[in-house]
Amino acid sequence: MYINFWYPICRSDELAQSEPLRSKLLGTQYVVFRDTDDQPHVLSDTCVHRGGSLSKGKVIGDRIACPYHGWQYDGEGKCALVPSLGDKKPPGRAKVDSYPVQEKYGIVFAFLGDLPEAERPPLYEIEEYDDPAWREHEIIMLELDCFYERSMENGIDPIHNEFVHPAQGSPQPVAGSVSYPETPWGSGVHGNYTETGTKRSDKHGMKADTTFLNAGTWHHGPNTLITWITFKKDTSLHQYLFEAPIDGDRTKIYFVNLRSFRLGPENDERIRNANVYVTGEDISILENLYPVRTPATRVRELLTPGDQTILRYRDFLDDWTSRGWRLDWKRMQANQGDVAYAIPSPARNKSGNWVLDAVPLLAAESGSVDSAA
Ligand code: FES
Numbered sequence: 001m002y003i004n005f006w007y008p009i010c011r012s013d014e015l016a017q018s019e020p021l022r023s024k025l026l027g028t029q030y031v032v033f034r035d036t037d038d039q040p041h042v043l044s045d046t047c048v049h050r051g052g053s054l055s056k057g058k059v060i061g062d063r064i065a066c067p068y069h070g071w072q073y074d075g076e077g078k079c080a081l082v083p084s085l086g087d088k089k090p091p092g093r094a095k096v097d098s099y100p101v102q103e104k105y106g107i108v109f110a111f112l113g114d115l116p117e118a119e120r121p122p123l124y125e126i127e128e129y130d131d132p133a134w135r136e137h138e139i140i141m142l143e144l145d146c147f148y149e150r151s152m153e154n155g156i157d158p159i160h161n162e163f164v165h166p167a168q169g170s171p172q173p174v175a176g177s178v179s180y181p182e183t184p185w186g187s188g189v190h191g192n193y194t195e196t197g198t199k200r201s202d203k204h205g206m207k208a209d210t211t212f213l214n215a216g217t218w219h220h221g222p223n224t225l226i227t228w229i230t231f232k233k234d235t236s237l238h239q240y241l242f243e244a245p246i247d248g249d250r251t252k253i254y255f256v257n258l259r260s261f262r263l264g265p266e267n268d269e270r271i272r273n274a275n276v277y278v279t280g281e282d283i284s285i286l287e288n289l290y291p292v293r294t295p296a297t298r299v300r301e302l303l304t305p306g307d308q309t310i311l312r313y314r315d316f317l318d319d320w321t322s323r324g325w326r327l328d329w330k331r332m333q334a335n336q337g338d339v340a341y342a343i344p345s346p347a348r349n350k351s352g353n354w355v356l357d358a359v360p361l362l363a364a365e366s367g368s369v370d371s372a373a
Pocket residue numbers: 047048049050051052066067068069070071
């Protein structure tokens with residue numbers, strides 16, 4: 001798991017004003033609340049006084065009040081009031097970690113890290129999101145007993161389809177059409193396909209015309225997965241999976257789906273059900289992988305040329321590890337309940353959530369203990 005990326009914290013419609021919400025990601029608890037302007041804020045859930053859970057407290061105006069002794073924190077995490085001190089100013093270290101927030105696609109995202117704005121990897125931009133030629137149905141929420149990197153690797157794996165999704169037939173790539181596009185923050189595969197032996201009926205309007213059938217899938221950062229499929233002229237599905245690693249064993253997925261056909265809302269449920277069905281096929285594989293987390297070294301698995309996209313994804317992870325962004329999950333687990341007050345972000349060392357042994361919670365090298373099962 002990595003700091004310094006945008007992670008989905010909750011859906012917008014879950015976050016009512018004056019109702020704080022608790023969300024767990026990267027093995028750490030956060031409180032999310034809206035201020036009087038409806039702006040969401042994400043803070044560490046742990047009150048620096050004596051460990052109260054802020055998400056169990058109250059929103060008072062633009063602040064969140066701890067349920068234990070009433071300390072009030074503003075949206076930047078600064079403590080503005082300590083009731084037991086009367087008129088005295090709260091101590092300078094009375095501050096909890098706060099994280100940059102963006103609300104988009106019906107999701108509240110937090111940047112869990114400490115990079116300055118200009119250096120942050122961007123949140124993935126869905127350009128067609130507000131385009132009337134596209135229709136999205138409600139976000140599909142999935143919670144899986146699997147490690148998110150396993151889920152990401154499944155998404156960019158082009159060779160599992162014919163086995164895990166038999167109704168899709170066994171599409172074969174058109175010779176010379178396959179490419180492996182790259183961006184500064186991701187990689188994937190794209191190609192045109194001839195469909196052989198498909199068993200898919202046209203009941204969802206997605207039966208392919210092989211003149212047009214093309215598909216691409218790629219990752220953006222460690223936790224955003226994109227799949228585009230064009231079945232026939234003007235008939236495309238775009239799927240965006242924003243993955244939230246709850247901890248080393250569980251993953252929550254916010255699945256945003258757009259389509260360029262059957263735009264009427266009366267089709268939402270059918271298309272949604274088709275998506276849920278296919279995703280269920282993936283989940284039944286993912287929840288039974290062993291070991292739960294990807295092995296620490298590549299030689300522990302027998303990778304073949306068909307796994308090329310997986311290797312590229314792992315190259316990107318290694319690069320982010322070399323920048324010091326990888327969480328040492330094994331060490332975090334060993335310290336759980338003791339030092340995991342907030343994610344270890346060295347630039348936040350002025351916050352009261354900072355602990356001296358936070359730095360070693362970031363892995364130093366590629367293939368470190370985070371991924372050891
Ligand atoms: S623990 Fe939060 S105010 Fe005391």
